[in-house]
Amino acid sequence: MDNKLDSVIKELQEKFSEIKVSEQQVVTVPVEQLTSFMQMLKDEYYMDFLTNVTAVDYPSDKNQNGEEDDEEDKGTMEVIYNVNSITEGYTLMVKTSVARQNPKLPSMFSVWGGAHFQEREVFDLLGIIFTDHPDLKRILLDDSFKGYPLRKDFQWVGGRK
Amino acid sequence: MLRTETYTVNFGPQHPATHGVFRVMLNLDGERIVKAEPVCGYLHRGVEKLAENRTYQQVIPYTDRLDYLAAGLQNQGYVETIEKLMEIEVPDRAEYLRIITAELSRIASHVLFVGVYALDIGAFTGFLLCFRERERILDLMEELTGSRMTYSYARIGGVAADAPEGWLDRVEKVVNDLPYYFDIYDDLISGNEIFQARTKYVGYLSAESAVDYSLSGPTLRGSGIDYDLRKAKPYSIYDRFNFEVPLGENGDCFDRYFCRILEMRQSVYILQQAIEQIRETDGPIMAKVPKVLKPPKGEAYHEIESSKGILGYYVVSDGSNKPYRVHVRRPSFVNLGFLDEMCRGGLVADLVAILGSIDIVLGEVDC
Amino acid sequence: MFGKGLVKGLNVTWKEFWSKKFTVQYPDEQHTKPPRFHGKFQLNSDACIACGLCANACPNGVIKIESEKVNKKKYLTKYVMNIQYCLFCGMCVEACNKGALRFTQEHDMSQYFYKDIPLVFVDREAPKPDPETENKEKDDDKSKKAGKAPEKEGQ
Amino acid sequence: MLETIFIDIANWIRNLLGSAGVPALWNDTVMMLVKLTAIIVFILINALWLVYMERKVAGYMQARIGPNRVGPKGLLQTTADIGKLISKEIIIPKNVDKILFLLAPVLIFVPPLTIFSVIPFGKNMMAIDLNIGLFFVFAIASLSTLIFWIGGWSSYNKYSLLGSMRVISQMVSYELPMMLALLGVIMIVGSLNLSEIILAQESAWFIISQPIAFLIFFIAAVAECNRVPFDLMEGESEIIAGPYTEYSGMGFAMFFLAEYANIMIASAMTTVLFLGGWLAPFGLTFIPSWLWFFVKMYVVIFVFMWLRWTYPRVRIDQLLGFGWKVLVPLSLANIFVTGIGMYIYRALGW
16 A cells, blocks of 8 residues: 555656655645645546645744744744545645745635535634635634634633633 | 515524534525525534643543544544554554444444434434433443543553453443344334435435545445445554445435444444454553653644544644644534535425434534 | 335334333432442542642643642642543543542532532641651751752642 | 213203203303313313323333323323423513414414314213214314414514414315315215214224225324324424424413314314214223223324324425325225215115
């Protein structure tokens, strides 16, 4: 199974020179090529099942340490896609990172319908904007909620004494 | 001039058929559904955020509260992810105990589904009869873990406690009794012509759109797609058991319902094998795990087949004793994504049948 | 034939009508609870050494422990569980090395007033230390101060 | 003695009044009032008992024991429930049509009470011996639908409206096969008088000679009473409680009890029309006729409950389709066959 995935990744590396592959076979794709890369995964490698979409917030170290810095936030947010192939049986983790200042990337709704709810959830909790998403609005939190709770700098008010 | 108007009905959040606090904004034309927009979040507790302030072990009780009807599966999914992250080998006996709890949880969840679905369709008796059988499973779990629903049984590297004396015999007895009760459900619910009229050819879900919308579990298999992670990518020790993956043909509510009944029978089969094999397996129930868990920097994504569908945990570690990020891919939540298309053109009564056949748990949807 | 399922269903309910009933009439009869049942907590305050492992293991910050140092030993002065936040996961009982904290079979923990909910196991003054040992302790304190710091951090 | 106990009581009162010199017209009026009061009390006590019975039957079919705490064996459970409901506040939502909203629960008991005045409970035991009894019964019975609709419409609630529209469509499509099915019986008897219908069953109950008519009538009666599997009006997993959604306290209790009054009527009519009314089967005449009537009625009521706790609910389109496509043609065919049968019967000169 892994061998199959290895060959797929190798082929992908030939086609997209800019992608990076880690030891755990995690593919990192730049945002610009994301849509064409994903479309290729679906059309040519039968990766028809998008299981998981999520994102992780990585603020830059400077801000984490609390040092005052007037320069713009250099932190990033990683968006993670887990794609399975029902027919071939392999699974692939695809990552892409966007700037924390302006977290925008194309929606995968046109490739997999399953992205619809999950991207809405990511938008809701992390504030990443998926352009071309048909109905991007809050899904778990209240519409009037301010802030994005899963960001690391989110300040939570309330709770028990 | 004669004209008709559509009107909006708030179906929920306090509605008996939404299985909790879930709301569907219905646009109705008479009784026909024009649009059904699911609105969730009434039970959002921020488990993912809470997990960031807990140590790795302390997250386990919170996973119980996601799918509280099948907590054993939730625990298993989480601890296996951490074990994947830390590369821990779990002892065999612990694996068997996990499988037994997981499959018992699956049956408990499916039995409840059958009962609740009967209730949704209008048959009250099926509901309470199913509870009677579920109770026996809960009693077993209480004996093993001390809790009836939120087990917190799996631990990173093993399980919390070994089976008490005679427990396996009692499990075997219950497991051998179960098929008799499934026959009763078949007589009372599945075989009933009114029930079939209500569910057959209702809420059609084509195989293509099921895959496209990432639906999983019996909802996907009801449309005839053979995708059960226990078979497709055997995790834990599922490769040691013989079982089949039941599939539906038409992709309607009845197929989704009946898949679950058949799945319970397969679970019974797995359990019988597991009990036979665990009797020959002695040994520790815990791997050698440090008291303070500090997984190496990195990330892991692991999927298991829960009773509702594919349950995935994504955990990022930054090397400290608390997870940097925990994300749960909840099957109930993703399965809801196709509700609107399935309901369109149906009647209000069909919405209840369709929503019931997806088998959502609000604790899991809202996380 | 159409109607077969309908008759079968009627047959099932007819049989159930005459069969054994499963109701447990609660206050009069009670379910038997297994030994591992997660009921009300019980603390053996003599066995407790106020190490704080239980408080650390708790995912929800339910347990509050206060202790004073008497005669070189930690003396437990306060042990309160705010069980309104308790998940009954059993992590604290599992963490206890001395077997001081354990579950009982008692499940009825309802109270009329909110202030009565927390379980106060220990709330006492520390006994006056013996003057002889106290002097010794003072000497020990000075020498051991450096060693103590990491212990506190662990809590 | 036991056979005529109620008639004796009535005669005793009549004689008492007569000997006291009350004019005949007043005597009749007083007698009528006594009879109607007796019927009202009878219905209310029965409705209370039926709620209890329903809960017990439900419990037993669901492997539990049902109410058993209030009173001996839980017999006072319904009384306690009604007491609770009476003491509750009647909530009137903001935009409801107040007059109709409050009128509906008051009116809901009128049709059942009226109908019971013509039903023969035993030999010569009826308040009014009406010539067109059967016609009267069904004319009044369909009125209760209208009252449900009044309640649902005035509630200003979408669920109530959906429920009341369902009631109307259900009534329209099931009243027809019900009446058509009964035509077979009426053709054989040649009278609309309920006593005569019972007496015509001396040799064989109509359930034997008119089995299809019985089935159609029974199904339609279940539908008319809004019972499972045709309880679309309530449909608690779809439209919460239908027309009752906004009712609270006593308003709700009235609707609730009226449901059982309607069941009593449906089962009483089934008994009268198909099960031989108060006629004793197998020559067991030592048991009083009115007791036979009750036994038969309660057997039918039990079947009603048995169905309710077994079957799921049908959908509105299936309900209407079943009524128009199956029951109506079937009942027409039944009339046809009955007519031919009667013709042959007469031609043979039996």
